[in-house]
Amino acid sequence: MKKVAAFFLFYLSAQVTFSQSNTTPAYKNSKLPVATRVAHLLSLMTVEEKAGQLNQVNGGAFTGPAANDPGQQAKMKMIQAGKVGSMLNVTGVAETKVLQTIAVEQSRLGIPLLFAYDVIHGYKTIFPIPLADACAWDPELSRQAAAIAAKEASAEGLHWTFAPMMDISRDPRWGRVMEGAGEDPFLGAQIAAARVKGFQGNFGEENVLATVKHFAVYGAVEAGREYNHVNVDRYTAWNVHLPPYKAAVQAGAATLMNSFNVFEAVPASANKYLVTDVLKKQWGFKGILVSDWNSFGETMTHGYAADSADVALKVFDAGSMIDMETRVMVSQIPGLVKKGKISMQALNEAVARILSIKFKIGLFDDPYRNCNPERQAQHVFTPAHRELSRKAGQRSIVLLKNNEQVLPLQSQQKIALVGYLAASTDDVFDFWVAAAKAPAYNPVTVQEGLKHAGANVVFAKGFDENNRTTQALTAEAVAAAAQADVVLVNIGLSGKLAGEDRSLAQPEIPDAQIEILKALRQTGKKIVALVSAGRPLVLTKAEPYCDAIVYTWILGTEHGHAVADVLFGRYNPSAKTVMSFPYAVGQIPVYYNHMNTSRPDPTDGMGNWYSRYRDIPNEPLYAFGYGLSYTSFAYSQFSLSSQQLKKGQQVKATVTITNTGKVAGEEIVQLYIRDMVANRIRPVAELKGFQKIALQPGESKKVSFAIDAALLSYYNELGQLQLEPGEIKISVGGSSDKLLSAMLQYE
Secondary structure (H helix, E strand, O other): OHHHHHHHHHHHHHHHHHHOOOOOOHHHOOOOOHHHHHHHHHHHOOHHHHHHHOEEEEOOOOOHHHHHOHHHHHHHHHHHOOOOOEEEOOOOHHHHHHHHHHHHHOOOOOOOOEEEEOOOOEOOOEOOOHHHHHOOOOHHHHHHHHHHHHHHHHHOOOOEEOOOEOOOOOOOOOHHHHHOOOOOHHHHHHHHHHHHHHHHOOOOOOOOEOEEEEEOOHHHOHHHOOOOOOOOOHHHHHHHHHHHHHHHHHOOOOEEEEOOOEEOOEEHHHOHHHHHHHHHHHOOOOOEEEOOOOOOOHHHHOOOOOOHHHHHHHHHHHOOOEEEOOOHHHHHHHHHHHOOOOOHHHHHHHHHHHHHHHHHOOOOOOOOOOOOHHHHHHOOOOHHHHHHHHHHHHHHOEEEEEHHHOOOOOOOOEEEEEOHHHHOHHHOOOOOOOOOOOOOOOOOOHHHHHHHOOOEEEEEOOOOOOOOOOHHHHHHHHHHHHOOOEEEEEEEOOHHHOOOOOOOOOOEOOHHHHHHHHHHHOOOOEEEEEEEOOOOOEOOOOHHHOOEEEEOOOOOOOHHHHHHHHHOOOOOOOOOOOOOEOOOHHHOOOOOOOOOOOOOOOOOOOOOOOOOOOOOOOOOOEOOOOOEOOOOEEEEEEEEOOOEEOOOOOEEEEEEEEEOOOOOEEEEEEEEEEEOOOOOOOOOOEEEEEEEEEEOOOOEEEEEEEEOHHHHOEEOOOOOEEOOOEEEEEEEEEEOOEEEEEEEEEO
16 A cells, blocks of 8 residues: 555656646656656546556457458547557557557557467467477477567567466366466476566567466366366465466566456456455566456356446456456446546556556557568568477477387388378467468478478378268278388377367367277288377377377477477487376376375275276376387486475485486486375375486486475465475476385474
8 A cells, every 4th residue: 555655646746747847748758767657647648548548459450441341440449539558469560550550649648559469379480389388398498489479479560468378277178278388386387487588578679578367277167168167275276276377477477367267256357366465465466467358248247247337346446457358447437436436546556557568668669669561571480480499399299109119210111191180281280370371371291291301101191171081091091001111190189179169078089090090000010199189188099009109289380390300310209298198088187296085095905995996097098297208217316415304404306317228318307295294285296396408328417406495385275385394205207107205304
C-alpha cells in the first residue's frame, strides 16, 4: 500500500506540473524517467482510454480488400478512439504498420499498440516442439531457439509472444503436453527461465515480450481433456505446478496468461489467491496479466459470474488486467468506476503496468521500430536459423531401443522406408507453426532427409493419411523390405493431432501401423521404428516387432535432416525422456515422482494385497530421464563428501562416469533426492540437478553436485520452504529408474 500511495502522490503532483507546460508533452520526452512519463500520460487519459488499454482485439488482415471489410473498419475505429491497447494475430510489417499508424497518428493521445502472436517454437523457422526440445536437457539451447523465434517475430512487426507454456503435465492424453517441458518441476523451472530469457533478452529490437502460461495448474486437467476441470490442492500446486512459473517470474517474464481452469472452485482469471496473493504479493510480479481467449467471459460459463459487469468486476478485483477478445473491460469498466465499484487508483495502477512496458520497449519513442521491410527480408528463415533448428532437432531425438546395435546405419546399406508420415509435409508440422505456411516453409520430411544424406532408399506408403492399410499397401511395403538390408518404418501420429484441442483418449500406435510392423517382421529384416508424435505414445504393442525405436517427436523445419543425422551416426543421440511413457493407457497418469502409498510392494510370498495392477506392471514402459546412446556409460565411485549436512553448509555428491563403448558420446547425469520422513509426505524421487557431459571412448569424468538445505527443501501449502531434520536419500544415474544411492543425515 505504501508503494501505491507514493505513486499516486507523485501522480497528483504530476497533473499540476505537466498541465502547466506548453512544450512537448512530458510523456513524449524520452529523456524523462519512465515513471514520470507514465504518470503524465495517465493524467491526460479518460477512463474510457484507460479501459481501452485493457482491451485486446483479434486482428487479421487490414490491407488490400480487407481494409473495406465492415468488421475490420470497426476495429480501426476502436483504435482511433483509443479503445484498443493491443492486438493479436496481426503479422507482417505492412499489416502492423497500418494499425500502428492509426493508433499513433490518429488517436487523441497517440498511444502505440502492442502486437502479439502465438510464437510457440519458432516463427517461420520452426524448432522442435517444446516437449522435444526439453528432452535435450539443455537450457542454453532452449534459450537460443527462443531467441531466434523472437528475432524472426520482431522482424515481422511483433512485440509479444504467448509463450512459453510451462504447465507441468503427467497426462499424454492432453494435446498440449507438446507445448510444455514434461512432468518434472525442477527441469521445467530451468527450461522456463531459459525460454523467457531467450524471447526477451534485454528488451531489444530483436526481442519480444514473453508470456508464461497458463497460470495456473492447467496441465492437471482431468482425463487430459482440454478446458476440463482441475482438482489440485495447494501443497501439490506449490511443489509440482508452480515452480516453473516462479522461475519464469524470477527470470523477468514481462507477462503471464490466465488459464482456463478453476483453482479451488474459482476460475483462474478471477482467482485472487493465484493472481494477487501468490503472483503479485509473494513473488513480487510487476508485469501484466493477459487472459486467454475469452477466459474472462468464460467465468460466466463456469457459473462464477452473472453477467459482463460481474465478470469485469471480479477479474479486475482479483488482479487480472488485459482482456483477450471478451471486451468486458472496455465496455464495463467505465461504468464500474462511475458507480464506485472500481477505484480510479486501482485502474491507474493496472494501466500504469501496461504503459510502463510500452515505454520500456521503446514504443513511444519509435512506434514503428518493428516495421522495417529490409529487416523483415534479412532476418527471417535464414540458413543460420535453419542450422540451429537442425541442431536442436538432433539433440531432441530419443533412442529408446537399439538391439544388437542396429543403429547407426551404414552408408552402403539398402534402406526400405515405409510409412505415409515419412513423406508427408502436412503431417510433420504440428498445430503451432506460427507463420510457417506451406509451401514456402514446408518442413524437410524423413524421405527428403535420407535422400539428401545420400542414402539408397526405396519408399513404400504402408498406410494412408487416415491410418488405414490395404492388401496392396502391405504387399508394396513387404516387397520394398525384401530388397533392403534394413527397414525404417515411420509410425506414430500426424502433427495435426498435437496442440490445443487435440486431446486423445487412446494415445497409441494405430492398429494399421501395428499390422504393417507385423508383416514387415515376417520378412526377417531388421526393423527400425521412427516414431513421430507430439506426445509420448503407448508403444507396448509395437515394441516387440522393432529392433530399434527412435522417438523423433515433431522436430520442425529441419525434421528430416535431423533424423537422418542421428540414423547415420553423424550425431550420437543423447536426449532423455521428460515424460514417462505409459505401458498402457490405464496407467495414466504415470510419473516418476509419485508418492510411496501405504503398500508399495509385496512384503512376503503369501499374496498380500499391495498397490498394483493385476494385468499390467506398475512401471512405465520407459521411465523419466531414460534415453540410449550409440555408446554406453558406466556409473561408479558414488560418494558424499560428508554423511551429515548442517544448515548453512554444503555436501558434495560425486560420481564417476566412464564411456565404456567404442564411440564418443554425451551423457546427461541426473541427481535425485528422497526425503525419507517429513511433516508432509514426499515423493519417492525428485530431480534436483543434472549435467550434460561429453566423453571419448574409454574416458572417465567425475561429476559433482553441491547439496544444501535449499536444494532439499519443499513447500508447505502456504508456499513456504521448509526442511526437517532426518534422513535423505541422495541418488545419481542416467535415468530415474537406474540409480546409485547414499544416505545423508540433515541436522
